[in-house]
Amino acid sequence: MTIQYRPWREGDDLELLQLWGDPESPVGEQFRGTFAPSVGSIDGDTAPGESWRQCIVAEDVVDGIAVPVAAGVVYETPLHSERLWSYIEVSRDHRGHGIGSSLLVMLRREAELSPSGVRALRSKVADGTDGAAFVASVGLKSIQRSRMVEVSAGALKLPVFEGEGEDAGSDIIMDLATGSVELTQLVGKYYRSVHSWDDPGELSLGTVQRLFLDDASGAHGAIVLRAKPASAFGGTVQPSRKGAIRAFAISYAAPATVEDAPRGASEVFLGHDPELDAADAAEAVRDLLSLIAHQHPVVLEVDESMTALTAAVDPLLASGGARRLGADIQVVSD
Template sequence: MAIEYREWREGDDLALMEIWGDPETVQAGQFRGTLAPSGNSPWRRCIVAEDVVDGVAIPVAAGVVHEASLHPERLWAYIEVDRHHRRTGVGSTLLTMLRHEAEQSPSGITRLRCKVEPGTPGAAFAAAAGLEPIQRSRLVVVEPGALKLPVFGDGSEAAAAEQVEDLATGSVELSDVVGRYYTVVHAWDSPGDLSIATVQRLFLNELSGAHGAIVLRAPKSSAFGEGVPASKKGRIEAFAVSYAELAPAAGEEPAQAASGQPTEVFLGHEPQLSLEEARASVRDLLALIAFQHPVLLELDDSMAALLGVVEPLLHNGKARVQGAETLVVSDPA
């Protein structure tokens, strides 16, 4: 075995996919899309390992490191090695080369991060390389009727309408609370400054897949103090942004799948609420949106209020984890 290393070239993707076969994990499938020619806008360095046999060079592994506009305090890195060339030092050599490239990044950032699935060769390689878990993420399906419906005010339809509202995804008010919530629950890997336009692009416009939003508001308040009838809308306490339903399972008709497939939802709250208030608001909104149809949530361990609502549902069988956990691993600080 004679291994040589070079920069990524056009056509390497096809050659490597033929050698690698299907992705072993969801994360591998996502990160394969980052393997591309090196460049500076955005900054990226991609290296290929070739096994030279009888003068013929065959790509067998590749690694990439690149900057990110979202979560800019670390560099993303990914390495994949053909099964027959693992434990031969190819992956370690690629990592050493990527670390050398990272020292030249325009931002001056050198710490690496990646996503892995626990118990896989990728997770073992990351641990051996010194990368440590900084976050755990799970996809959780909340079953219909998992939570008792809340009662608002005097229990009337009018009282509920004051607090529960369909809101346009283009709303600046919604964009503001979504951006601040995302920043707070990702303090472990700061997303940087999120403008309203950035929040719209990432989470709320048609290209992001968003097609609707429901918010839970605080009860109406008076703009003129006590004794004056309340007329001012209460602030948003919790939000749920829904995305396109998941693809039908194999063999299902679209209409058949629509009734049973969960709808992906980004659920969060006003970050200035106390933990108890946030948990209550998230619980009430989740009860509403999951009353008749299953809901799919991405649950990070940093989402304390949502975690407090969903964990009991997992324990009593009213919610379930879909697929494997994802760990974000990083170089130590």
């Protein structure tokens, strides 16, 4: 086996995908989309509108013919900019020969030249895959774990709100436009609070909209759970303002990359006001989850940093009211 290395070229993806076949996990499928020609020369210049990226291909030379068998990429992102994303994939019949390790060494050398000055690498791997075994063997450590969970319809008892008839809870549970500034601000605030382990930096309203709420994000709608409105003039006077949002749920179509997702289920981003105390946050999340999963199953991505959501989901997993979809995903870093 004679292995040589070179920069990525247009057309490499077609040859490699044919050799690699199906990815080991949805993580691999997502990362494959980051393989592309390098952006940024040794002096750190990048093309307008493009982030710095270096991509390397490993070829096996047989009888003078070089065939791409592996690739590695390292790149900067404006979001979560404290580390560089990296990914390596080697064809199954070429694993165990040091190609992945060699690519990692090369990517680390490229990282020394990143325009931002950031050197640390991070990646994602699915439990039980060769990728997970590889990152463990090269000393990358898990900094966060997430799981995809399906909550069955009717798994939680509906909360009881004050009021009479159809109006009960109408001032607490509300549909909200995904373009709402109030919602956008809270989503950004929550996202930052549950990513202290990998600080996303300052999030503008436009960035939050683009990532989570506009049409391009796939958002279908939003529902919020508000605090009971109160009047500054006492209980006998009708409040003039709505209560603050305690929890929110944004629905998306269930993506094809979610393994075993039930037909008709929606993926939901469920969060809360991070200024709530732990008990109040857990109650708000549980109440809103019971409402959105009352008639239809929902799919949630649950990071271990999402303590309120974890408190709602773990008992359901134990009782059979929820199930894991696919393998757990780890974010790993130096």
